[in-house]
Amino acid sequence: MNYFVFFIGIIVLLVTAADLINTSLSVRGAGFITKRLSKSIWSVLLTINKKMGRRKVLEIGGAVILVSILINWLLLIWISASLLFISQPDSLMNVETNSPTTVVNKIFYTGYTLSTLGLGDIEPEGNFWDILTAILSFTGLILISIAITYLIPVVSAEITKRKISVTINTIGGSVEEMLLNYWDGKDFKELERPFFPLINSIILHAQNHKAYSVLHFFHSSDKREAFVLNITNLDELLTVLLHNIPEEQRPAYNVLIRLRKAISSYLITLPATYITPGKKTPPILLLTALENKGIKIISGEMVDLEYEKLRTRRRLLLSLIKDDGWEWTDLKCGSYNHEITMDKTN
Incomplete structure (x- = not known):
């Protein structure tokens, strides 16, 4: 196992979860990542407005930032969880060929796991990866649900x-x-x-x-x-x-x-x-x-x-x-x- 990649995945997942929870469930405002992402996008839109005089650009700013926050959370959760499986070549096995999956397969598998859909032709290899899959499935369901309900x-x-x-x-x-x-x-x-x-x-x-x-x-x-x-x-x-x-x-x-x-x-x-x-x-x-x-x-x-x-x-x-x-x-x-x-x- 590549422990460096594994722990990078753990750290990114924890930081993302903390940012998501702090932003959506706390009354203290946006988390570290969300705050900077929002301000960066707004600064770009303000620059466009000043140079081109198109105020309508600012009107869509709130919606653009809100969707960007949601996409950012989903991507970071997906990427960090994918790194966990990528850290070990044989963490996932192809049932049909009985061979280790590729990096792309692991990324797809992670996406299906987080969305709780599952992927029939790929299975975790060993108890550790079975347990991790279950944990990520529950984590994905909870975090993604919180992220979406934040919009309302x-x-x-x-x-x-x-x-x-x-x-x-x-x-x-x-x-x-x-x-x-x-x-x-x-x-x-x-x-x-x-x-x-x-x-x-x-x-x-x-x-x-x-x-x-x-x-x-x-x-x-x-x-x-x-x-x-x-x-x-x-x-x-x-x-x-x-x-x-x-x-x-x-x-x-x-x-x-x-x-x-x-x-x-x-x-x-x-x-x-x-x-x-x-x-x-x-x-x-x-x-x-x-x-x-x-x-x-x-x-x-x-x-x-x-x-x-x-x-x-x-x-x-x-x-x-x-x-x-x-x-x-x-x-x-x-x-x-x-x-x-x-x-x-x-």
Whole structure:
């Protein structure tokens, strides 16, 4: 037996199993292999988008990465298990010719064993290989089942994410639009009504994102549905309400802080997808439209100091936007019209 090949197979199989279990059954996010594979594919798609301007490429990114993760697991399990049989020339015998099988035969046999189908004309030679075949059959059934069932909660979590994004967009397609939509001539306290349900929804998404970091790579080319744009607009809205709007005109402080903390619970999951604050700080929003409406806007050194304290947070939001293929200027993403118009077709 070639012990080097045998132990390489064992190590690769254990590492793959650990990555699969950590990714699909743990709430800590993707495993070592899956995390790097996902980011590598997404980086390639981002490069294609930047050079060719084809945002549709990013739209299929989530599906491509999800399928790639599944294929990667299956191939690594198959390859590592094949190495175990390849390590000994006569580990498998051809029943018809009573001779050792070739490397190709061993690979085919391993595939059939992992899928629990079996291969009638090839049999293990000796008790050790009989037991190993049984172990691999059970292992393959369990790991492959886990890998496939991983897809279902990811798709469900993505639907939840899009629901949150559209909900935020119904408040307004930009910070100024959100504020103008909920200005009743005296204050912005009406914002409390849409804020309450968003708190729990964003916390749920934060936990989903922590458990399934592949969610980050599901992209919408429609700005109105783009989660990163809408969540950034919401966070910038809270910043304006907390620091640029007089206290008596704000929604209840505890509502603002709870929503801010909910968004923070999402932002702290971003390093798992290699998103960290950059060196550039996004510009402070100009609230000209509000001033034109006669709404009092607080400004000055104290406000600038508060924004400086939020520098890391706002830089992280900028990195998040860029990693999804957008720019800070895309934050004016527009909102859904309350009237539906359909193109007439013959």
